[in-house]
Amino acid sequence: MAYFIFGFSTMVMFVALAVLLHLQFGVTGIVNFGIAGFWGLGMYSFGVFLVHFGFPYAVSLLLATALTGVLAFALGWVILDMDGQAVLVATLAFATIVMHLVTTEKWLTEGVKGLGTIRYPFDLGRSTEAVFLLIVVVITIAIILYAYKLHSAPYGRLLLAIKDNETLARSLSKPTFHQKLIFFTITSTVMGFLGALNGSINQFLIPRMLGPGVTFTVWIALILGGYRRVLGGLIGAVAAIGLFDLVIETYTPIPAAYAQMVPAIKLMLYGLTLMLVILFRPLGILGDRKRSYLHG
Amino acid sequence: MDNYSGSGTATDQTLPTKKLHLKHVAKSFGGRKVVDIEDLTLGCCGIEGLIGPNGAGKTTLMSIITHGLKSDSGEVFYYPNNCEVEISNMRLDEIARLGIVKTNQIIQDFASLTIRDSLLLSLSTPKYERFYKIFSEGALRKEAEEEIEGYLEYFHFENPEGYALSAGEKKLLDIIRCLLLKPKFLLMDEPMAGLPEDQMRKVMDLMMKKTSEEDLSILIVEHDLDVIWEVCESVHFMAEGKVLFQGSPAEIRDHKTVVEKYLGSSHV
Numbered sequence: 001m002a003y004f005i006f007g008f009s010t011m012v013m014f015v016a017l018a019v020l021l022h023l024q025f026g027v028t029g030i031v032n033f034g035i036a037g038f039w040g041l042g043m044y045s046f047g048v049f050l051v052h053f054g055f056p057y058a059v060s061l062l063l064a065t066a067l068t069g070v071l072a073f074a075l076g077w078v079i080l081d082m083d084g085q086a087v088l089v090a091t092l093a094f095a096t097i098v099m100h101l102v103t104t105e106k107w108l109t110e111g112v113k114g115l116g117t118i119r120y121p122f123d124l125g126r127s128t129e130a131v132f133l134l135i136v137v138v139i140t141i142a143i144i145l146y147a148y149k150l151h152s153a154p155y156g157r158l159l160l161a162i163k164d165n166e167t168l169a170r171s172l173s174k175p176t177f178h179q180k181l182i183f184f185t186i187t188s189t190v191m192g193f194l195g196a197l198n199g200s201i202n203q204f205l206i207p208r209m210l211g212p213g214v215t216f217t218v219w220i221a222l223i224l225g226g227y228r229r230v231l232g233g234l235i236g237a238v239a240a241i242g243l244f245d246l247v248i249e250t251y252t253p254i255p256a257a258y259a260q261m262v263p264a265i266k267l268m269l270y271g272l273t274l275m276l277v278i279l280f281r282p283l284g285i286l287g288d289r290k291r292s293y294l295h296g
Numbered sequence: 297m298d299n300y301s302g303s304g305t306a307t308d309q310t311l312p313t314k315k316l317h318l319k320h321v322a323k324s325f326g327g328r329k330v331v332d333i334e335d336l337t338l339g340c341c342g343i344e345g346l347i348g349p350n351g352a353g354k355t356t357l358m359s360i361i362t363h364g365l366k367s368d369s370g371e372v373f374y375y376p377n378n379c380e381v382e383i384s385n386m387r388l389d390e391i392a393r394l395g396i397v398k399t400n401q402i403i404q405d406f407a408s409l410t411i412r413d414s415l416l417l418s419l420s421t422p423k424y425e426r427f428y429k430i431f432s433e434g435a436l437r438k439e440a441e442e443e444i445e446g447y448l449e450y451f452h453f454e455n456p457e458g459y460a461l462s463a464g465e466k467k468l469l470d471i472i473r474c475l476l477l478k479p480k481f482l483l484m485d486e487p488m489a490g491l492p493e494d495q496m497r498k499v500m501d502l503m504m505k506k507t508s509e510e511d512l513s514i515l516i517v518e519h520d521l522d523v524i525w526e527v528c529e530s531v532h533f534m535a536e537g538k539v540l541f542q543g544s545p546a547e548i549r550d551h552k553t554v555v556e557k558y559l560g561s562s563h564v
Contacts, residue, residue: 146430154424154436157409157417164406171362171400172418173392173477179425186427228408 005129007250009136009201011241016140016194017214018221018233019147020187026227027147027156029163030080030184031088035191035218037095040210042068042192043199044102047115050199052108057121061196068192069185076184081177095215103207116204129201136197143190147230159183217241220270224277226284235285244270314375315339315481315513316361316396321370323356330356332537333370339481342507343514345524345545348534349558354517355401357534358483362398363388376480395480399487401517403466411469412456415444418473447472451498463490471499475506484516488523496520500527521559525549533558 017035024030042064049060079090102109109115120128150156161169162176170176199205217240225236244266254262281287316338323331331353338344338361346354359365361372363386372384374394383391406414419440424432448456451468460466467490474482484503488496504527506512518524524531524545531548533541535557541548548554 149430153430153433154416154420155427155429157413158420158425160408161406161417164408165404167364167388168400168404168406169417170387170389171364171392171398172473173389173397174425175389183427 002129003250004246005133006201007246009129009133010198011237011246012133012136012140013194013198013201014218014221014241015234015237016136016143017191017218018225018237019140019143019230020191020194020233021218021222022227022230022233023147023150023187024184026222026229026232027150027163028159028180028183029084030180031084032091032184032188033088033215033219034075034091034093034095036210036212036214037091037098038068038072038188038191039195039198039214040095040102041071041098042195043202044098044109044115044195044205044210045192046196046199047118047205048108050118051115057119061121061193064196065189065193068195069189072188072192073181073185076181076188080180080184092212092215095210095212099207099210102210109205109207112207114204114206118199118203118205120200132197132200136194136201139194139197144230144234151230220274223284224274226281226286226288228283228288229286232284232286239273239285240270313340317373317375318361319371319373321357321360321367321372323353323360323365323367329537331360331367333357333539336532336539338515339375339513341513341529343503343516343527343529345528345531346515346517346534347521347524347531347548347558352534353537354534355485358398358485358515358517361391361483362396363391364398374481392477392479395478396483397474397477397479397481398483399470399474399485401485401489403463403490404470405460405466407459409459410457411448411453411460411465412444414460414469415447415472415476416440418476419443443476447475450502451495464492464495467491468495468499475502478510480511480513482512482514484514484518486517486519488518488520496523503527 017039021032021035024032045067046060046064049055049063050057053060055063075090075094079087082090103111105111106113120132122128122131124131150159158169158174158179161172161174162180166176202209218237221236221240222233223236224232224240225234226232248262248266248269277284314337318333318336318338320335321331321333322329330351346357348354356365360367361383363383367384370384371382374381374383374396376395381394383394383396386394406417409417416436420436423429424436451472453465453468460469467487471484471487487499491499500523503514503516507514516524516528528545531543531545532539533548533551533554541551541554543551549559
């Protein structure tokens with residue numbers, strides 16, 4: 001049961017990240033390849049504040065979130081005026097820097113030995129993990145509802161316009177850089193906040209958790225599900241992580257002799273699924289509202 | 297008729313009503329001077345035309361005014377309500393907020409916005425455009441409804457909830473988006489290209505109505521010269537980056553150099 005809760009929490013975490021990426025990329029057109037950086041920065045700084053400095057839980061959570069926000073703002077200030085490829089490389093570089101700093105600054109993070117134990121904010125005995133999972137689910141639902149509402153709000157319309165044709169939006173008096181910067185900072189800060197919560201779910205942090213794998217998994221999930229749709233992230237993350245990690249890797253009866261092959265097979269299936277989606281449903285499983293509108 | 301290639305003092309008498317003043321504005325692309333304006337005053341009357349052969353620098357000049365392009369040198373001044381604002385170093389969106397807006401020669405559109413969404417975007421103001429204002433759609437629609445419906449009915453859009461499909465629809469949408477910003481100075485870069493005859497008539501009527509009723513001046517670049525002769529009160533003739541002559545449509549039409557360089561003898 002505990003393992004199921006851990007796996008499910010991880011999946012919910014990825015759903016939330018994928019919806020945030022939908023907001024950044026699918027709505028605003030910001031190619032953020034530094035998800036692991038923001039998420040990991042929130043997670044590790046939370047761990048450092050809590051374990052290394054011994055701050056209270058809520059204070060550590062707040063400080064970690066704020067720190068992620070400040071760095072997201074500074075990074076956004078520098079890169080958001082550049083084109084898509086430059087933003088991709090810069091955010092990826094940011095995530096790599098975070099991972100390397102976490103590895104090398106042993107006095108603060110314990111390096112590869114790992115940082116722990118990160119406790120839960122409350123102790124409810126055996127139901128602690130389940131209640132915490134519930135909190136994460138509620139936060140994720142809130143993010144999904146926000147994204148939904150944003151799609152039918154003037155602000156969402158502005159962000160879509162920025163993605164489609166930024167110069168035209170600016171010629172219509174919209175301060176596009178300013179708006180992108182604010183939105184990028186907020187969504188990246190929420191990624192950091194989720195990372196901090198993930199610290200509790202994992203209990204023990206190692207630098208490897210901040211590798212590009214997190215970023216790629218979120219991107220694959222979003223592309224798989226459909227990057228232009230709010231539920232694309234949900235469906236993609238459930239399919240990519242739920243199906244592969246939980247069902248196939250954990251609950252499918254596989255003879256012990258073949259068990260070692262499972263991770264490799266999983267990656268291959270990942271790749272195959274992604275190829276099939278890009279070939280036959282380039283806009284993901286859910287596709288695009290615009291197209292279905294035009295033909296239906 | 298004022299000869300602009302001569303001294304720059306000839307424009308001083310029109311000072312009280314001008315909207316824009318360009319001084320020593322120059323722009324080169326790869327060593328070729330595309331725009332080289334000594335002194336130019338715009339917005340002295342309702343609708344002004346800017347004509348000239350291809351490559352004369354008309355579009356570049358317009359882009360420099362709205363700061364879609366940065367000029368190499370020179371200053372641009374704007375005179376809203378009789379005060380002077382230098383706009384040469386402002387950003388495109390700042391200039392648009394001051395009331396100087398340009399419609400596009402090459403079709404520009406937002407692929408994921410429907411016709412109505414596109415108009416709502418234009419009419420929406422910063423007070424609606426905050427990340428936490430996710431419940432303000434109703435208020436915006438209510439505020440915008442009358443104005444948007446007016447335009448949609450005037451131009452007879454078949455399906456405002458759909459996407460602009462034809463070039464003509466996109467071009468019209470571009471013009472309406474600009475008008476919804478309630479500009480003081482509107483630059484129109486070949487607005488008639490791609491428009492059907494009846495819609496052209498409507499745009500021309502609207503231009504004349506708006507400039508006579510509101511505090512709006514229009515500068516129009518158009519190759520369909522019948523449009524220029526009909527709507528413009530004053531015409532600037534541009535060639536090789538310089539504004540060579542300015543005058544009433546009749547004066548420009550009969551000017552010897554203009555006829556030789558641009559119109560051809562069939563127009564006389």
